[in-house]
Amino acid sequence: xxxxxxxxxxxxxxxxxxxxxxxxxxxxxxxxxxxxxxxxxxxxxxxxxxxxxxxxxxxxxxxxxxxxxxxxxxxxxxxxxxxxxxxxxxxxxxxxxxxxxxxxxxxxxxxxxxxxxxxxxxxxxxxxxxxxxxxxxxxxxxxxxxxxxxxxxxxxxxxxxxxxxxxxxxxxxxxxxxxxxxxxxxxxxxxxxxxxxxxxxxxxxxxxxxxxxxxxxxxxxxxxxxxxxxxxxx
Numbered sequence: 083x084x085x086x087x088x089x090x091x092x093x094x095x096x097x098x099x100x101x102x103x104x105x106x107x108x109x110x111x112x113x114x115x116x117x118x119x120x121x122x123x124x125x126x127x128x129x130x131x132x133x134x135x136x137x138x139x140x141x142x143x144x145x146x147x148x149x150x151x152x153x154x155x156x157x158x159x160x161x162x163x164x165x166x167x168x169x170x171x172x173x174x175x176x177x178x179x180x181x182x183x184x185x186x187x188x189x190x191x192x193x194x195x196x197x198x199x200x201x202x203x204x205x206x207x208x209x210x211x212x213x214x215x216x217x218x219x220x221x222x223x224x225x226x227x228x229x230x231x232x233x234x235x236x237x238x239x240x241x242x243x244x245x246x247x248x249x250x251x252x253x254x255x256x257x258x259x260x261x262x263x264x265x266x267x268x269x270x271x272x273x274x275x276x277x278x279x280x281x282x283x284x285x286x287x288x289x290x291x292x293x294x295x296x297x298x299x300x301x302x303x304x305x306x307x308x309x310x311x312x313x314x315x316x
Contacts, residue, residue, distance in 0.1 A: 086269060086288075086290050086303075086305070086310070086311050087204070087207075087209070087269060087311060087312070090266070090267060091209070091267060091268065091269050091288065092209065092210060092261075092263045092267040092268070093209060093210035093211070093212065093261040093262075093263050093267060093268045093269070094204055094209055094210075094211055094212075094268070094269045094270075094271065094311075095211070095212040095213065095214045095237070095239075095257055095261065095268065095269070095270050095271070096211075096212075096213055096214070096234065096270075096271050096272065097213075097214060097215060097248075097270075097271065097272030097273060097274065097277075097278050097292075098213055098214075098215035098217055098221060099215065099216075099217060100272075100273040100274065100292075101194065101271060101272050101273045101278075101292050101308075102193065102194050102197050102213070102231065102308075103191045103192070103193065103194065103224065103228075104191065104192050104194060105185070105190060105191060105192075106190065106191060106192035109133075109185075110126060110129060110130055110133070111126075112181065112184060112190075113129050113133065113167060113168065113181070114126045114129055116168070116171075116177055116180065116181065117129065117168060117171060120168075120171040120172055120173075120177065121172070122168075122170050122171045122172070124170065129167060129168075132166060132167040132168075132169070133163065133167045135166075136162065136163040136166035136167050137163055139162075139166075140159045140162060140163055143159075144159070144247055148246075148250070149246050149247045149248075149249070149250035149252075149253070150245060150246060150247075151241050151242055151245065151246060151247045152242055152245065153218055153219055153242045153243075155242070156218040156241075156242045157182070157218070160178070160181075160182060161175075161178050161182075164177060164178040164181055164182075165177075165178055182220075185220060185224075186220035186223050186224065187223065187224070187227075188223065188224050188225075188226060188227020188228065189227070190224075191224055191227070191228075193228055193230060193231075194308055195307070195308070196307055196308040196309040197230060197231075197308055198230035199309060199312070200308045200309060200311050200312055201230060201231065201233055201234070202230075203312045204233075204311070204312070205233045210237065210261055210262065210263065211233050211234050211237065212234055212236075212237030212238065212239065212257070212260060212261060213231070213234045213235075213237070213238045213239065214239045214248070214253070214254075214257045214270065214272075215238070215239070215240055215241065216241045216247050216248050216277060217240065217241075217242075218240065218241075218242040219240065219242065219243070221238065221240055222238075225238070237260045237261065239253070239256050239257050239260050241253055244256045247277075248272075248274075248277035248278060248281045249276055249277045249278075249280055249281025249282075249284065250281070251281075251284065251285050253281070254270075254281060254282055254284075254285035254287065255285065257270070257282075257285075257287075258285070258287070265285060265286035265287045266286060266287075266288075268287045268288065269287065269288045269289070269290060270282035270287045270288070270289045270290075271289075271290050271292055271305075271308075271311065272289075272291070272292060273291070273292040273293070273294070275291055275298055275301065278291070279291040279301065279303070288303075289303060290303050290304065290305055290311070291303060291304040291305070292304070292305055292308065293305070293306060294306050294307065
């Protein structure tokens with residue numbers, strides 16, 4: 083198996099949601115619970131279908147805008163996703179506010195299996211560690227709840243603050259600047275093939291796709307477990 087963190091790598095940056103952090107309970111479960119409490123009758127399957135369609139529509143809108151973003155745009159983006167997904171509930175704006183606040187709390191998230199061990203091992207190796215996320219300012223209170231991620235906190239790159247979302251080259255330029263080394267000396271680890279893997283690769287970084295459910299077997303540079311970064315399977 084490849085040695086992902088070879089001697090030429092000086093910095094490792096991680097994606098946040100879907101790589102180091104996962105909603106707990108799942109986003110679908112949280113949405114479904116809110117719908118039930120609102121008295122609206124819609125199945126989880128329908129909620130999932132609406133969410134995926136709404137999310138993709140906003141991705142296309144951001145692509146058309148050159149991936150430009152801001153805190154205002156991120157709030158608007160999630161407002162459109164939520165209100166489209168939960169259309170028919172009595173007060174969609176109130177639902178949006180509740181969900182937006184919910185996902186700003188550490189208690190809404192869990193740390194990925196193996197993440198603490200990986201970050202500890204990489205820290206002991208003396209590598210520069212950081213986070214590169216398409217989340218917004220809510221990432222900061224979430225990080226407060228996970229001391230295992232403290233080694234990443236000095237170098238957190240948030241798209242809403244940078245002005246560009248992944249996979250924009252402008253976002254990864256800021257990642258490179260924050261790391262303080264050349265792109266060829268960096269590894270980016272994330273779960274999204276377009277935003278993380280292709281985006282980082284196009285900017286000249288080494289990239290590894292975190293494909294924990296084996297969805298894209300044709301991608302050569304991928305892992306199923308974060309611990310493969312420090313202990314590749316034989």
